[in-house]
Amino acid sequence: MAKFPCQNGEPCNRCGGCCKIRENFRMDVVDELTIKQKVYARTRVIYLYPMNRYTISLSHEEKARLERIAKERSVSISILPKKVIYDAVNDKAVVWDWFVDHDICPFLKGDNECTIYEDRPEICRMFPEIKNEQMFEIQEFVKNIPVVDLQYDVLVERARKSLECQGVLPIFCK
Ligand code: SF4
Ligand code: SF4
Numbered sequence: 001m002a003k004f005p006c007q008n009g010e011p012c013n014r015c016g017g018c019c020k021i022r023e024n025f026r027m028d029v030v031d032e033l034t035i036k037q038k039v040y041a042r043t044r045v046i047y048l049y050p051m052n053r054y055t056i057s058l059s060h061e062e063k064a065r066l067e068r069i070a071k072e073r074s075v076s077i078s079i080l081p082k083k084v085i086y087d088a089v090n091d092k093a094v095v096w097d098w099f100v101d102h103d104i105c106p107f108l109k110g111d112n113e114c115t116i117y118e119d120r121p122e123i124c125r126m127f128p129e130i131k132n133e134q135m136f137e138i139q140e141f142v143k144n145i146p147v148v149d150l151q152y153d154v155l156v157e158r159a160r161k162s163l164e165c166q167g168v169l170p171i172f173c174k
Pocket of ligand 2: 018019020021056105106107108109113114115116117120121124
């Protein structure tokens with residue numbers, strides 16, 4: 001049974017479900033690692049955080065827009081890297097997209113009102129349709145990046161360090 005009315009084709013009743021953005025799901029750690037390893041093998045995408053931390057995906061432009069609006073309105077928002085493409089041979093990580101690191105979207109207020117409705121991200125406009133057309137783009141992007149045989153936590157640490165050194169993650173590069 002669908003979780004929200006819109007998933008049954010009914011009009012939006014402003015239940016706010018799609019804005020309470022962190023799913024409270026649990027996954028076996030071994031299963032999660034297996035999935036992450038398979039994703040890396042197919043796409044060179046590394047996930048730096050546990051999967052249950054991730055929320056809606058933002059493009060680079062959407063991240064900049066939401067941060068700008070949040071600053072203008074004195075709204076506290078944390079946006080972190082979601083898909084990170086890591087080239088282990090050249091030790092270079094690139095952020096493909098971002099996620100809003102909150103249980104509930106900081107722009108949801110009052111009676112489940114989106115306070116940035118005109119500026120909301122594409123994923124919010126599409127919901128409950130979630131199109132994932134990025135796979136081909138990512139595979140094209142990584143076609144010359146080889147898969148390396150390293151433990152996943154080593155890949156995560158190297159990718160994280162690369163982002164820190166580029167100033168993408170706010171930790172001093174040693
Ligand atoms: S679009 Fe969001 S707020 Fe509207 S019914 Fe669906 S889950 Fe609820
Ligand atoms: S931007 Fe608006 S529609 Fe999107 S999750 Fe936040 S409150 Fe909901």
